[in-house]
Amino acid sequence: INRYNGVTIKSEEQNLEDIPLFVEQLKESLLKWKGEKIRGIWFQVKKQNSALIPSLIEVNFEYHHAQPGYVMLTKWISDTEPNGLPHYANQYIGVGGFVVNDNNELLVIQEKYADRRLWKLPGGHADPGEDLADTGVREVFEETGIKTEFVSLLCFRHQHQYRFDCSDIYFVCLLKPIGGKINPCQQEIAQCTWMNIEEYIKLPDLTETLKHITQCYLNITENGSISITPERINNYNNTCKNNIYSVGHIQL
Amino acid sequence: INRYNGVTIKSEEQNLEDIPLFVEQLKESLLKWKGEKIRGIWFQVKKQNSALIPSLIEVNFEYHHAQPGYVMLTKWISDTEPNGLPHYANQYIGVGGFVVNDNNELLVIQEKYADRRLWKLPGGHADPGEDLADTGVREVFEETGIKTEFVSLLCFRHQHQYRFDCSDIYFVCLLKPIGGKINPCQQEIAQCTWMNIEEYIKLPDLTETLKHITQCYLNITENGSISITPERINNYNNTCKNNIYSVGHIQL
Known part of the structure; x- marks a missing residue:
């Protein structure tokens, strides 16, 4: 009880x-x-x-x-109160990696199994218990072979009516490449390349979402590098630390 | 197939x-x-x-x-490939409302069923399919009787090993009161009041998380009101719009 x-x-x-x-x-x-x-x-x-x-x-x-x-x-079993049992978890989390190198080039991929061949961001779903920045770094490495480190969150999208009637949050992480060569995952990725950002945002078949995400990146580089970054904060009884993400400034 | x-x-x-x-x-x-x-x-x-x-x-x-x-x-059933079936959704979403009135007072509550009597933010879990800003406005009204509108996201916390081994994201929304009187929910809320923010952040039993959230609010008011705000962006085939949250400026 x-x-x-x-x-x-x-x-x-x-x-x-x-x-x-x-x-x-x-x-x-x-x-x-x-x-x-x-x-x-x-x-x-x-x-x-x-x-x-x-x-x-x-x-x-x-x-x-x-x-x-x-x-x-x-x-x-109560007749007098409405059903107060909490729902089970119903949100998926996915992470995209926005990886920009020193030549102002963005790391983009084409998926092997897709309805349309679009240049997209590498990324995927969080493993159980995985922090979102770690998901971004892991998925970029698995899909492209490029090693990265987390810089900032660029933006995130909240989408409903996703798989099995659940919702999905797609977090886009700005990541900095720190090594590795392009080596696309054979199972999932058809092509992978670095592409100039100004050229990328002008691609005619780019989705509105990918255009918006890229514009978010251009905005933060022009606006004194305002970012969304995590800090490690103790939980209520000091048994562990959690990441809390809020706005701040970064050096790009 | x-x-x-x-x-x-x-x-x-x-x-x-x-x-x-x-x-x-x-x-x-x-x-x-x-x-x-x-x-x-x-x-x-x-x-x-x-x-x-x-x-x-x-x-x-x-x-x-x-x-x-x-x-x-x-x-x-494949013997040659590892199990590639995707996991089910495993993230909860909760929203807290950070409601500040024109007198620089914060709306705070004490829960009826709690181990410790702390002054906390009103809030709760998202209903299935509910956008997070809507959750904040709904929960604040249900728990306190105060009507609000969404201004900005202040910050969010990603926490693991939550209920049933799932993770939880707690979004804190900055909300502006637009009407209503304090009328606490009888089932859930023991007390509800407006409290001066400078006094609130000094409370001796405040958790580190609540202190950090309050500091996030003080930071954005001092730093030219940098915020995390949503824009409605078309999905890939233009059948609906999703909220994408990114940094921007607001007038407080």
Whole structure:
């Protein structure tokens, strides 16, 4: 029982040898909890206990989320309050690398599997638990062979109705090349090259988004290099540090 | 079959009257697909077909994600390539409202259910599909009764190992009050008040994060009001507009 008046049940801690018997006991428990003003139930079913799932659906549990290894089901039992169980995470994070070299050239790629052959920024999705600046550096290296370091965030886009009805935030990181040669990823990348930025922004088939991102870069170079940069700040009980991004000045 | 050489199966389009027979047919199909260089399978099981899940787990399907109404299972069948199926969304988005009135006072709250009674910013999680600035305005109104409009993003924090092993981005929006009286949400909020900003930043029990956020506000007021503001930019095929946030100047 947690501070929100909820009960959490884990399948691997239950005796599931006789599932019909277990379901009868569960029904009794649900009645008892309702009398005790419990509001909602979380039921985590491990992969090896999956035989239990059809029975839980029959007593009106609903799917909440799943990850490799388990499914989480929930049941809201309060009659007096609306369902207060929080949603599961529903945002993707992607990062694009805006890599400019000393000759004012931008690192651009063409994808192997794409509807149109456009010159795009290298980039990809964040791995679980990965900080966004690290994602940018990693993806640029994997896709192009160029090693970089983080300078600033240029901008980010919040997009809805993305995959599986989730939203997506695409962060564009300004990165400085620090080594390596162009060596495109064979699986994903068809072509990779350095291209003069003034030429890049004039490409006739450039999307409005890529044009805007490039303009953001030109703006910060003209406006005294105002940037969005992270600082490492302690969390509330000083057990770890988090990056907090805010505006500042950088030397380009 | 999609462009990544994957197969998608939907439970409601299958004949599931005889589940053991269906599983035998599925096993044959898996062997055939493997011969055809198919790389991975997506299997969406609707709630009403949940009886199928234990059989899919037996033939080594793995949980990918679930939402109210269905579970998505996957199976990677290529022997020659590593599992290339993308992860599900794993980021939460929360928004805090930094609401300052004409008297240089900040709108702060104390939560009803909290370990410590701290003066915090109002805010909460984004609803599915909701733009972050809208979340800030909505949450401030729900929690405090104050109506606001979006001015700028102040900063954001990227935090890992949050709920269910997901990450969380906490965006702090600078908002301008445009009406309403303080009327705290009875369920969630214990106290709500306007507090002078210079006094707020000196509170002895303020977390380092809240101090930093407040300092971000003081910095932008002193530095010619540099802000992080969105522009509406067309998507790649001009079917909708997305917000892209970048640095700019605002009038405070």
